[in-house]
Amino acid sequence: MTNAISIFDTTLRDGTQGEGISLSAEDKIKIALKLDALGVHYIEGGNPGSNGKDIEFFQRAKSLGLRAKLTAFGSTRRKNSLAEQDSSLVRIIESGVPAATLVGKSWDFHVHTALQTTLEENLAMIYDSIGFLKRNGLEAMFDAEHFFDGFKNNPEYALSVLKNAHNAGADWLVLCDTNGGTLPGEIHDIVTRVRQEINAPIGIHTHNDCELAVANSLAAVQAGARQVQGTINGYGERCGNANLCSIIPTLQLKMNYNCVTDQQLQSLTGTARYVSEIANVNMPVGQAYVGNAAFAHKGGIHVSAIMKDSKTYEHIAPELVGNKQRILVSELAGQSNILSKAQELGLDVNANTEKTKDIMNHIKDLEHQGYQFEGADASLELLLREAYGETTELFKVESFKMLVDKTNGHMVSEAIVKISVDGQTVYTAAEGNGPVNALDNALRKALVQFYPEIENFHLSDYKVRVIDEKDATAAKVRVLVESSDFSSTWSTVGVSSNVIEASWEALVDSIRYALLGMSKIEVINESKERLGLVNH
Known part of the structure; x- marks a missing residue:
């Protein structure tokens, strides 16, 4: 038995069905490149005929030179029709992908209720559709939707669905726990039974409705599945899909399976955080392996x-x-x-x-x-470095003013900032959609002429917590600011009874920390050179 596991990533398709996640074609291109660098074997890009974004993505993806197999998604042909005349299947062929996944019903209840057709016609739909892909030279994966529920209700029919897809030429039979309600022991037993009945490569596709998607995927692998489908950070419909950021390292480091190279595995945390940033979804700090608090x-x-x-x-x-x-x-x-x-x-x-x-x-x-400080590592580092005399004053804040005006029903915030850099004083003003945004814009506007690197990072999260609720509007607040430059994130904190002052403290620390991350000598010399203080 081989110890190689094929990783099938569906972040760009199943992952985008998660609430609050919407990716543009450009977003999908960026994530596809990151997934390819991670070393996944299949990247499911979506349905090439379902919407304009997916059509654009598949067109542009042709020139990416991906090592992973770009995979299109679709469903079996409509009932009482021909595969060759099914527009969805034709668009898959026209997209030029080397592989495709077709979803079909394996639960008799769904055949009768959702498709409203006969069990025999469902089998014909699967056979014709898989055969159409194979005749056109594609690698074909059959996603047996609701397979475990179907098997528990009618094992003979669920198995006949798999055998039918296999006879049509399917390269992978992927067993789906679509409702996410199956337990690991059940997964193991049913996958074992399937492997006894059918001599074909088996994949597993689980959902997380019982918080068991990862455990169920691992149980399937232990029973003989050799392809695992999932998403980065577990994004997906309802409670999400199986989280590849937990599955890949567990398979590789705990169970001695080969998924990606050791070097690629070292990019896992960066990939998870990059995808989180592009998707504009905050990662849970306690996420296994890749979370900020994991270690x-x-x-x-x-x-x-x-x-x-x-x-x-x-x-x-x-x-x-x-x-x-x-x-x-x-x-x-x-x-x-x-x-x-x-x-x-x-x-x-x-x-x-x-x-x-x-x-x-x-x-x-x-x-x-x-x-x-446990949630504000950057502020803590600045505090320790200052205590041990290890910081350089890259800029000094002289003062700031905040103006808020409501005209014709619209709120306008304007910030005026005065700073000094190497003895040169700078006044600047900027507007924002709120006081904090205006302050952030004004500070960056003042500093960017000295430190162009500021344009490479941005504020990615902003939280306000009231500390003493009993003091009502006079209570102290704690502001936590998270900033990012796509390769790393850092957090800073500010506290005051004035939310603007607390926000300002956290913003200033965020920029100070980012600039401190550069070589101090390099920063100082570049600054002096821009001011004309360096002799060549």
């Missing part, structure tokens, strides 16, 4: 242990999937947390334990005031 440690006992050996509280090395270990610092932190975080930043802390204690006390005092 985060907060308790002092935990941190003390992982400083000795990370295996004490990490099931794999985070670098294997392109993630990294994070030490969270909060009011629960011990000295180990501070030491570990400072050492991670390359700061020399061993010689000055009193300073470490002072910093720890300062952080706890700030958290008592309402700051939360």
Whole structure:
């Protein structure tokens, strides 16, 4: 039995059926290239005849040079018709793809209720449609919709559907848990039965309605399935599809199957976050393997242990999937947390334990005031670097003003910012669709002439939390800002009884941190050169 698993990604098709997800043709092109670099074997792009975006995507994808097989999606021919005359099937052929997936009914209840046809006609629809693809030279995958429900209700008919598709030439028989209600033990037993009955390559396509899509996919592989269909971050209809970001590393690192190369596996976290950014959907921080908190440690006992050996509280090395270990610092932190975080930043802390204690006390005092550094790594890094004299003042904020005006029923926000860079003072103003957006625009407008790199990153999330609800409108608020440059994300925090001031603090820290990420000498020299202060 081979240990190679074929990864079939349907983020661009099934994933887009998730609530709140809409991808343009350009978005789909960008994601397809990222998926191809990850090393998936099939990229399902959508239905080439269903809408203008998918038609444009398939046209443009021809020139991408993908190593993965670009796959089109469709359904079996209509009842009482001919496959050659089915417009959907014809458009699949005309799209020029090397492979296609056709979905067909395998649950007799669906045949009678949804298709309103006979069991015999459903079999003919499947046979004719698969045969049409094969006669036109395509690799054909048959998605047996509702297969596990169908098998439990009428196993003989469900198996006859698979045998019919296999006899028509289907290269893969994909068993679908379309309603997501089957349990892992049932999946394993039914896949085992299918393999006993039919000598054909088996795939698995699960949904997450019982939070079991990943477990069900793994159970199917253990029973002999050799293709796994899923989406990045588990996007999909209702509760989502099987999450490939959990399936791929589990198969490869825990179960000794080959899915992608080790180098490609290291791009998994970056791929997950990139797709999340393009889809404009925030990733859960606790998402397995690729989440921001997947390898985060907060308790002092935990941190003390992982400083000795990370295996004490990490099931794999985070670098294997392109993630990294994070030490969270909060009011629960011990000295180990501070030491570990400072050492991670390359700061020399061993010689000055009193300073470490002072910093720890300062952080706890700030958290008592309402700051939360476990969710704002960038602000914490700036604080530690300042404490150890490791920061360079790249710009200084002199002042800012905020104007809000309502004219003819429309709210207009305008921010005026005064900053200084290397002794040069800059005033600038900008409008925005709200006070925070106006401040962000004004600050960037003032700095971009000195640091053009600012255009490469942007604010990706903004959260406001009221700290003391009992104080009503006078309560303190905590603002968390997340920024991104497509390859990484960072978070900063601000606290004040004035939401504008708290937002400003978080915004300024976000930009300071991003610029700090560049070489300090490079930043300073480039800045001076732009100001004409460097002799050539």
